Amino acid sequence: MADPHKARAPFAPWDRRTLPGLFDVEESARRVGNYKWAEMKLFEALGGWVATVPELDVKMRLGTHCYKHAWHAELWHKRLPELREMNPDRLTAPANDAMVRFVAAMTEPEAHDQTIEKLVGVYRVYIPRFIAAYTYHLNATSEITDAPTIRTIKLILQDEFDDWRDGEMLIQSLIETPDDAARAAAHQQRLETIMIEAGGIAGPGSLGS
Amino acid sequence: MRKFFPVEELARDERFHTVTMKERMNDARTIRGDTKNANFRLTPERRDATDGARGLMHGIFVGEIQALEGAGRTCWDFETGSEAPFELKLDMARQCWDEARHVEISVKLSDWMGTEIGSYAENTVLFEAACSSDPVLRLAGVNRALEGLAIDVFTTMKEFGNLAGDPYLEFCEDWMLADEVTHVKMGSDWLRKVTEKDPERRKKALEFQSIVDKLFSYGGTRSDSNESPIGLARRFRELAGFTDDEVESIADVSMQALNERKAAVKKMLADADSFTSAAAAPSGAAASSGG
Secondary structure (H helix, E strand, O other): OOOOOOOOOOOOOOOOOOOOOOOOHHHHHHHHHHHHHHHHHHHHHHHHHHHHOOOOHHHEEEEEEEEEEEEEHHHHHHHHHOOOOOOOHHHOOOOHHHHHHHHHHHOOEEEOOOOHHEEEEEEHHHHHHHHHHHHHHHOOOOOOOOOHHHHHHHHHHHHHHHHHHHHHHHHHHHHHHHHHHHHHHHHHHHHHHHHHHOOOOOOOOEEOO | OOOOHHHHHHHOOOOEEEEEEHHHHOHHHHHHHHHHHHHOOOOOOOOHHHHHHHHHHHOOOOOOOOHHHHHHHHHHHOEEEEOOHHHHHHHHHHHHHHHHHHHHHHHHHHOOOOOOOOOEEEEHHHHHHHHOOOOOHHHHHHHHHHHHHHHHHHHHHHHHHOOOOOHHHHHHHHHHHHHHHHHHHHHHHHHHHHOOOOHHHHHHHHHHHHHHHHHHHHHOOEEOOOOEEOOOOHEEEEEEEHHHHHHHHHHHHHHHHHHHHHHHHHHHHHHHHHHHHHHHHHHHHHHHHOO
């Protein structure tokens, strides 16, 4: 056995984490507030849509995913005070007005025959933007000082990937004709246009600059 | 998507058929005779036990769909903070997941019991109780009254699985029962918390709960008596935050509903007897005169 009193490097040779990160405390907190707002809007919409979709498998998936995004919002809610924001509601805000318009447009479909539009908005536009913003945060923030945020993002990203795959498979199973495909594409384009204006879940700079 | 979704517009595929509570209870096929103190509790000894259990399982299945829809609408219908606390909505989202899982379990169990989706009609009264414009009333009506009924139903079904030697059914019902106790407790906790400084609102919510409890005791379907197919699960209700007085009150309402139904059935049978006698008399007289 190695001598227990022999001096060892505080960071093992395989631990390559570094201190520098692109975000200070305020910037990390601002982004976390945007994430919480966006996750809240998502779980509320998924819950509301359950009663409006006739497809039983979709109904059950929406109910399941509703909770996952509520849990993400809760994780971010708990992270905010740790980032010196003692009033989490203050930073629980959309990145900008375009993001508010995006959510309004995404949650607009209600009719029984609009399941494709509902799913496209969430799984082809909104959730991919979450995956992008979270991945950027994961890669850009300090691996040591902002480790709690990194851990939370890793937990959330697993859900996002799982849900994206579930949603995408549901969409593919519902698109049966070229007309259905055109509907899906048209709705996606409409929402993407607003999302481009918003700049992503955390606004311009969601993916860096 | 609008706030507050009407029950008439609940989205269903082609297999589902909706009936009202009144239509269901007045269905002649479900009227039971006036056999005094008969045991109608759902047990394997009942002659119609197989169909009774299948019907109850289908009722659980559609009830879970509506509970899922109701919890989902509470996430959407109320503004966070100004109309409903953030944590309350998180609980409702959690309930969405639980109810979605219960739908999955019910579909699998129905299949196990030899029933297909749509074999029985759907009564949407559960969702109606979830349509109140006050979130506290929804919690009282859905989480305390209806999920309370679910505790009674799952306990009866679990016992049925045990008596019938069906560990698969018993196992699943026990898991769902654990979730229902959690949901009722959520309702009890939020009711106390949100109305802590608003006794009038609490009174209104409890009155609403009582109305829903009475509605779901309609026909004496659930009571302490063995004449009801479903029993009152007192112990699990206590775990879920019901006080002794509240349990007694539900027991009284249920027994009253059972007695009302028995009186109605007795009257119906008496009416039928007099109709038969009246119909028989002239025809007999005609036969005599003719001979």
